[in-house]
Amino acid sequence: MATAFANSGPFEQSKACTPEVGEAPVLEKRAGAETEPAETPGIAATALAGKLSTLLRSLVAPVIGILAFLFLWAALAPQVDTSLGALPGPVEVGEQGVALYEEWGAAKDLEARFYADQDARNEAAIAAGNPGAVQAFEYAGPPTFLDQIATSLETVALGFLLATLVAVPIGLLAGLSPVFNAAINPLVQIMKPVSPLAWLPIVTMVISALITSADPILPKAFVISALVVMLCSLWPTLINTAVGASSIDKDLLNVGRVLKLGFLAKLSKLVLPASLPYIFTGMRLSLGVGWMVLIAAEMLAQNPGLGKFVWDEFQNGSSQSLARIMFAVIVIGLIGFLLDRLMMILQSLASKNHTV
Numbered sequence: 001m002a003t004a005f006a007n008s009g010p011f012e013q014s015k016a017c018t019p020e021v022g023e024a025p026v027l028e029k030r031a032g033a034e035t036e037p038a039e040t041p042g043i044a045a046t047a048l049a050g051k052l053s054t055l056l057r058s059l060v061a062p063v064i065g066i067l068a069f070l071f072l073w074a075a076l077a078p079q080v081d082t083s084l085g086a087l088p089g090p091v092e093v094g095e096q097g098v099a100l101y102e103e104w105g106a107a108k109d110l111e112a113r114f115y116a117d118q119d120a121r122n123e124a125a126i127a128a129g130n131p132g133a134v135q136a137f138e139y140a141g142p143p144t145f146l147d148q149i150a151t152s153l154e155t156v157a158l159g160f161l162l163a164t165l166v167a168v169p170i171g172l173l174a175g176l177s178p179v180f181n182a183a184i185n186p187l188v189q190i191m192k193p194v195s196p197l198a199w200l201p202i203v204t205m206v207i208s209a210l211i212t213s214a215d216p217i218l219p220k221a222f223v224i225s226a227l228v229v230m231l232c233s234l235w236p237t238l239i240n241t242a243v244g245a246s247s248i249d250k251d252l253l254n255v256g257r258v259l260k261l262g263f264l265a266k267l268s269k270l271v272l273p274a275s276l277p278y279i280f281t282g283m284r285l286s287l288g289v290g291w292m293v294l295i296a297a298e299m300l301a302q303n304p305g306l307g308k309f310v311w312d313e314f315q316n317g318s319s320q321s322l323a324r325i326m327f328a329v330i331v332i333g334l335i336g337f338l339l340d341r342l343m344m345i346l347q348s349l350a351s352k353n354h355t356v
Contacts, residue, residue: 088323093330096323104144111139143304149331152305155222156294159229160287166230167237167286168279172271174238175245192235196228196293200300203227221303228297229290236285244278245271277351284343291336306332 070090080087088096118135125133143151174181207224216223248271256266298307310328313321 082322084317084319084322088326092323093326096320097327099320100145100324100327104146107141107144110141114139114141145309145328148305148309149335151222151303152294152298152307153335155225155298155303155305156229156287156290158222158226159294160233160283160290162226162230163234163286163290164237164283167234167282168241171238171241171279171282172245172267172275174242175247175275176267176271181242181246188235188238191231194232196232196296197300199228199231200224200297203231204301219303221298221301224301225294225297225303225305225307228301229293232293233286233290236289237279237282240278240282240285241275244275247278248274277347280343280347280350284340284347287339287343288336291332291339295332 074089074091077087077089118137122134122136125131170184174184203224207220207227211220211223252270252274253266256270261269294305295307295310297303298305299311302308302311306328310325313324313328
């Protein structure tokens with residue numbers, strides 16, 4: 001700043017005021033600036049065309065694909081005969097979806113009426129001076145389709161949480177210790193492809209031996225289904241966590257040695273933040289595997305979720321059963337898609353915000 005001001009003497013000021021050499025470029029720039037708005041419509045048109053192209057790819061094309069699928073489904077479904085009649089089309093499946101929602105509404109009305117009647121009886125008993133006749137029964141109606149969706153989400157959430165709690169620590173240790181990684185690698189490769197149908201009888205016998213109470217905190221079928229989900233879904237998280245922990249920049253680990261960080265400090269300040277994108281990638285894969293495994297586990301364990309709904313409708317064999325099963329399949333796919341989108345958002349946030 002001092003040098004700049006020192007150079008600006010009277011000569012420099014007079015030279016800056018003389019319109020000989022420096023004015024022409026300025027006038028050219030101004031003339032160019034006046035011609036810039038003429039190019040703006042072309043730029044705006046290009047940007048608008050790009051936005052329309054993006055909208056076409058992201059919205060219009062998927063809608064066309066879905067409509068084409070529905071058209072083919074409606075055209076080909078009547079040509080397929082089953083033991084319960086022709087294969088239901090989109091209209092019949094949609095009607096059963098509406099019927100299932102109406103059944104849920106009717107069940108909620110019955111539940112509200114049950115509690116209202118119970119409260120009225122209890123108030124009458126208290127008013128009559130007979131508090132011993134007060135009752136507090138729980139409504140024991142059959143679960144509706146929406147109740148079964150909630151049960152499936154709770155089951156997969158518990159199984160996914162248990163899988164994460166088991167897989168992340170083991171994966172971090174495997175990534176940091178080549179000896180530990182070599183020790184558990186054969187077990188991981190053997191256990192990873194095991195089907196949930198093979199795990200189910202083992203888990204059922206173990207849980208039946210452990211839970212002997214007549215009124216456990218969690219229903220036995222719920223625990224069995226959640227554990228089967230855990231055993232089948234923890235492997236992607238474990239493997240990705242190990243890969244993330246083993247691919248940390250060696251310079252970071254050297255910095256930890258120079259700072260004499262302990263194992264826990266190095267794990268929390270260096271290893272875990274650097275491995276977060278890998279961990280979330282594994283968790284996303286694990287959640288998808290867990291949701292697929294859940295339906296088979298609920299079918300055989302008789303956990304009152306979507307798997308049991310599909311199995312009960314298959315056993316029922318009514319004229320609406322096939323349409324209801326197909327509607328349940330669509331709901332299962334939509335929920336799996338939403339869960340995957342949720343984990344994708346969390347993964348992107350972890351990739352942007354992790355700090356090392």
